[in-house]
Every structure is written in structure tokens, then in C-alpha cells.
Amino acid sequence: MPIGDTIRVALRSIAANKLRSVLTMLGIIIGVASVIALSAVGQAATIGVTNQIEALGTNLLTINSSSAQVGGVRFGPGSQPTLLYTDVQQIAANDPDVAAVSALVQSNGQVVYGPNNNSATVQGTSADYAQIKNLSLAQGRYFSTPETVQGANVVVLGSAIAQTLFAGTTVNPIGATIEVKQMPFTVIGVLAAQNSTGFQNPNDYIEIPATTAMNLFTGSPYVNSILVSAKSPAVMNQAEQEITSTLRFLHHLGPTQASDFQIFNQATTLTALSSITQLLTEVLSGVAAISLLVGGIGIMNIMLVSVTERTREIGIRKAIGAKRGVIMAQFLVESLALSLAGAFIGLVIGAGGSALAGFLTHVGNLVSITAVLLSVGFSSVVGIVFGVYPARKAANLNTIDALRYE
Amino acid sequence: MNALIEMQDIVREYVIGGDRMRALNGVSMDIFHGEFVAIMGPSGSGKSTTMNLIGCLDKATSGTYQLDGHDVSRLSDDELAEFRNVKIGFVFQNFNLLPRATALENVELPLLYAGISRKERRQRAEHALERVGLGNRMANRPNELSGGQQQRVSIARAVVNGPALILADEPTGALDSHTTDEILQLFEELNAQGNTIVIVTHEPDVGRRAKRVIRFKDGQIEADDGRRSAGRPVMSMSGPGDGVARGEEQDRCP
Numbered sequence A: 001m002p003i004g005d006t007i008r009v010a011l012r013s014i015a016a017n018k019l020r021s022v023l024t025m026l027g028i029i030i031g032v033a034s035v036i037a038l039s040a041v042g043q044a045a046t047i048g049v050t051n052q053i054e055a056l057g058t059n060l061l062t063i064n065s066s067s068a069q070v071g072g073v074r075f076g077p078g079s080q081p082t083l084l085y086t087d088v089q090q091i092a093a094n095d096p097d098v099a100a101v102s103a104l105v106q107s108n109g110q111v112v113y114g115p116n117n118n119s120a121t122v123q124g125t126s127a128d129y130a131q132i133k134n135l136s137l138a139q140g141r142y143f144s145t146p147e148t149v150q151g152a153n154v155v156v157l158g159s160a161i162a163q164t165l166f167a168g169t170t171v172n173p174i175g176a177t178i179e180v181k182q183m184p185f186t187v188i189g190v191l192a193a194q195n196s197t198g199f200q201n202p203n204d205y206i207e208i209p210a211t212t213a214m215n216l217f218t219g220s221p222y223v224n225s226i227l228v229s230a231k232s233p234a235v236m237n238q239a240e241q242e243i244t245s246t247l248r249f250l251h252h253l254g255p256t257q258a259s260d261f262q263i264f265n266q267a268t269t270l271t272a273l274s275s276i277t278q279l280l281t282e283v284l285s286g287v288a289a290i291s292l293l294v295g296g297i298g299i300m301n302i303m304l305v306s307v308t309e310r311t312r313e314i315g316i317r318k319a320i321g322a323k324r325g326v327i328m329a330q331f332l333v334e335s336l337a338l339s340l341a342g343a344f345i346g347l348v349i350g351a352g353g354s355a356l357a358g359f360l361t362h363v364g365n366l367v368s369i370t371a372v373l374l375s376v377g378f379s380s381v382v383g384i385v386f387g388v389y390p391a392r393k394a395a396n397l398n399t400i401d402a403l404r405y406e
Numbered sequence B: 001m002n003a004l005i006e007m008q009d010i011v012r013e014y015v016i017g018g019d020r021m022r023a024l025n026g027v028s029m030d031i032f033h034g035e036f037v038a039i040m041g042p043s044g045s046g047k048s049t050t051m052n053l054i055g056c057l058d059k060a061t062s063g064t065y066q067l068d069g070h071d072v073s074r075l076s077d078d079e080l081a082e083f084r085n086v087k088i089g090f091v092f093q094n095f096n097l098l099p100r101a102t103a104l105e106n107v108e109l110p111l112l113y114a115g116i117s118r119k120e121r122r123q124r125a126e127h128a129l130e131r132v133g134l135g136n137r138m139a140n141r142p143n144e145l146s147g148g149q150q151q152r153v154s155i156a157r158a159v160v161n162g163p164a165l166i167l168a169d170e171p172t173g174a175l176d177s178h179t180t181d182e183i184l185q186l187f188e189e190l191n192a193q194g195n196t197i198v199i200v201t202h203e204p205d206v207g208r209r210a211k212r213v214i215r216f217k218d219g220q221i222e223a224d225d226g227r228r229s230a231g232r233p234v235m236s237m238s239g240p241g242d243g244v245a246r247g248e249e250q251d252r253c254p
């Protein structure tokens, strides 16, 4: 019997029982839709987290003061300052795998220009900071190393602050003199608008030389943290080691003493995070695969019911000349068609949903071809495997008994 | 010319709850091409069992059966299916049509399993339905047809593949007397066109129309008025002399 006729016979009997066929497919529909949607979610999580971490800077190593222990009471990281501005200079001078170093001295204060004023986060940084954080300037320039060393009263404004301060004026901010915590500063640059990455809006920051910040505002030789950009992703661990030994030497730490600083390595964090999201994706896919399996069992269940219900039909077909293989093929094609139709509907729902979610969250299309091929392939295997038993049962029916079946 | 059906000492035993029961006990008969044979006899006498054996739906416990020169006991299940498809047309008491298929599709079914192309299937099925007078009912499903019409569809299905033999087990059992008459007329027409027909019936009227009547009783042939029959002597009670047969006789005559 030609395969075209076999398929037609199978499809007709599926169409004859529409509601039941759809209910039978439901397991596969949900399974395929969830495999595709969950892998898209996993992908989105990975991309999102990676973007956030990469937005922090290029090949970034962040050094913070370590939690201090005072009389047995352990404080949080940075609770006791240990990093000196001279540490920054030493790292820059001595560590070969370091491309750029910047101090970070943070304080808050009011900025005033004419009648306008605003509160701002005042960041004291080094000239390299713009390079480390990939900052681009809308106007003017970032301050230079000599300006940092001298502690010049120059300021680079975040885009939002610049807008607020110069609202209602036609004055070019570059060259204007503003007041930061009542001290006069010359504006030398305005940063381009940045995406907000966390709870704070970087557009509300102003940047001044770290030395200026220490001299005028904090009055302390300590910095909050040191930001380092390694020369390449490959040498991040080496750079971390170099910095560790430099700082331990400068801080006079003996071999048995714990470091009084912590280095946050972007590469290690990325690897850890991506292995977590990968695990998450695998677990989700496993759950989805189980639901595909359950869907397959559902198909087998319905096919068994269908074989019993159609005993008489099978008897007629066999009496009239259908061979075992033909009956078997009819029921196999039927269960395969059920699972493939289910896979297709699930694909439309899963891929459509993920594409829509990707579009709405601006992450782009996240539907992975691998997930699509895997789930559709898996469900056709399920359709065949779970169709074999009912199909064999149908093919092996005794013709005379089947003809008499009521 | 060889007989179409050659049965020799056919025994068919059923095992029911450990006991062996002989539905057929030494049946021999020859049926030739072009015959119209009525099989009659009381209920439970083995008529349907015989029809199932003739129709290659079942195999005998012992004895030989040749259909059109082929020893049926040697054929595999798939070969039997092909044999049924090509050589035999079945007409059942309860019609046995596929309920969800149209009359035309039901009649096409044997051709489908014979691997005949869609176009030719359609043509031949249409022709067969016209032959049984249902040219205007091809698109109807069985539940949209009367009993007589359904039986016509199944007769069309039986003849569509040009079989050597048409087997009908009580084809009029579910029909009223008027419809019965029409259906029997149809069988007579088919026989006149050269089809070999074996029909099981309870109606004495049917027996009168048939050219030959074989009467069954207790799993044996009680009477066979076929002159050309090469069967055993009428009324012979001698089965193959095995223990079971003797045991049965002892049961009957203690």
C-alpha cells in the first residue's frame, strides 16, 4: 500500500476525533513550547547578566578594602579603608599586565551653576577611568594624568547633571565655572548619556580628579576602591596575581597574614555566572524533556484506547486484505502525526512567545534553532516509540474475533 | 477442471476451559467455479466455522483445504491476507462497513490494499456501486443508508476486486423479507455473470433459489445435493479415528 494512502487513512482518523486528538497532543504541545520558551529564557538571562557585567568595564578588576576584623567583630567589605592613593600609582608603575588603573573616591554634594543646583555623586577618579569604563564624551575631554596628579579643579559632568545645571541658559558648559560643594570647578567635558545599569543613574555623576577629591572633600589618604583594566581577557588572572603581590608588599603583609583587600575579577564572575545560567538552562530543558516523555505516554494511552475502540474496523481491514505491516503502519503514522502536529503547535506557541518576549524586552530573537530541532526531533521519536506498542497490538488482533467485537 | 474449493476431512477444534470441542468434525466438499451454493443447518452446526475456513480467516485443526489449487495451511498470515484480498469477497450479516467512510470509500478499501492507484480505485468502486444499484448513494455514510442499501454496499465491496469467490454468511439475516428478496436477486445476477457464490442462510426460500444446498448438522455435512460434489458419502458419521472423536461419540451414546 503506498505511503501516501497510509498517511491519508491515518490523518482521516485523527480528524474524525478532533477534540480527543488535540487533548492527546497537549502533552507534546506543552513539552515543545516549554523547551523552546525555557531555553529562550535561559539565553536571555545569560545575555542580560553578561551585558550587565561587561558594562561595568573592559577586562575589569575591582579592588576593595577587605572586611576588617576589630576585636573579633567582622565588618563588611570596605568598612575599614586600607587602599591608599599611592597603591594606585604603584600598581600602574609595577604591574606589567595592567593596562589602566584608576582610583575611585566617592562623596556626595551639591553642585551649583547660577540659579540652578542639584545634588550629585562626586567621583574622584584617575585619567584612565574613562578608558576603563568605556565612557564616551558628548562634549570636551576627560581630565589628563597631570591634572590628576596636580589635583586640578576640573570637572566632567554626567549628561543629566549637565542638563539640569545649564537648563534655561545658552551658555556652552565647556569652560564654565560651577560650584561643587562650594568650591569652584571648571567644566572640561560632558559625558554622553549612559544606560542605567543598577540602582543608581550614572548620568547623575560628576567626575573630578581623585587627588582633588581627597584634598578638598574627604581629607583622607584612602580611596574607596581601585579599578584596573587588564591588558587582555587572557591575562586577567595574571594581572590579579601581580596586583595581589604588589599590594601585599606595599601593605607589609607577612606570608601568614590575610590580605586586607579583595579583588573582584570580572572574568571569574562571568565564568561562574555563565555556568550557573547554563545549569539553569539544562535543568529547565530536563524538566521540559520529562513533559515531552509524559506527552508520549499520553499518546500511547490514547492510541491503546483507539485500538480497542476500532477493533471491529481493524477486523474489517484485515479480512479485506490488509497485511500486518499495513495495519501497523496506519497506527504508527497516526501516533507520529499526532506528536508532530503537537510539536508544530508547541513550536508556534513557544517560538512565538519567545520572539514576542525578545522583542518586548529588546533582547532580540532568542529562539534557538538547537532547541527547535531537539524538541521536534525528540517528539517524533516519542511518537514512534510510544506508537509501536499500540500499533503492534492492532496488527496482531485475531481477525475473526475482531470482526465479532461489539 | 479443478475444483475452486477442495476440502478433505476438515476438523476444527476449539479449546474452551481446557475441554476440546469439535466445531467441525470431518467435513469434505468440493465446490467448482460458477456454482451457487447455499449452506444450511441449525444454529451451532458449524456453518460459520466452515465459512471462516473457506475464507482463509481461520485455519483447520486437521484435514486439507485447497483454494484455487493452493494449500491454505501452508500460507503465512500475510499471504493469507493477500489471498483474501485477491480471491475472496466477503458479505457479512452485520454488513461490517467502516462507519466513518462513505459508500465509495468502503468499496475502494479492497483496492487500496491491492495497491491500485487512486484514479483506478475510484473508477472501479463507482462501477461496482452502479452494478448494485447505488450509483446515487456513493457519498453517503453507512448510517445514512438503509439496511438493504448497506448490504448492497458491502456486496459492491465484495465484488470490486474481481474475486474468484464470494462468501456471504447470513447476508439477509438482518433484513426484512422484501429487502431479502432484492439482495438474493442480486446474488443470482452475480452468479449469472459467472461469480462463484457460497451463502449461509436459514431461509428455506434461499435454499430453493440456490443451485446446490449443503446441510450441516453437529459439525458434519448431513446432506449435499450437489451432483458434482466429490465429498464423502452423505450421512457418513465416520470422522478421523482419533481419541477425541471417540470420546465425543461416547458422550453422545453412553
Ligand SMILES: Nc1ncnc2c1ncn2[C@@H]1O[C@H](COP(=O)(O)OP(=O)(O)O)[C@@H](O)[C@H]1O
Pocket (backbone or CB within 6 Å): B014, B015, B016, B022, B023, B041, B042, B043, B044, B045, B046, B047, B048, B049, B050
Ligand atoms: N471462537 C470460538 N470459540 C469457541 N467455540 C466456538 C467459536 N466459534 C464457534 N464456536 C462453536 O463452534 C460451534 C459452531 O459454531 P458456528 O460455526 O458459529 O455455528 P453456526 O454458524 O452454524 O451457527 C458452536 O458450538 C460454537 O459455539
Ligand SMILES: [Mg+2]
Pocket (backbone or CB within 6 Å): B047, B048, B049
Ligand atoms: Mg453462524
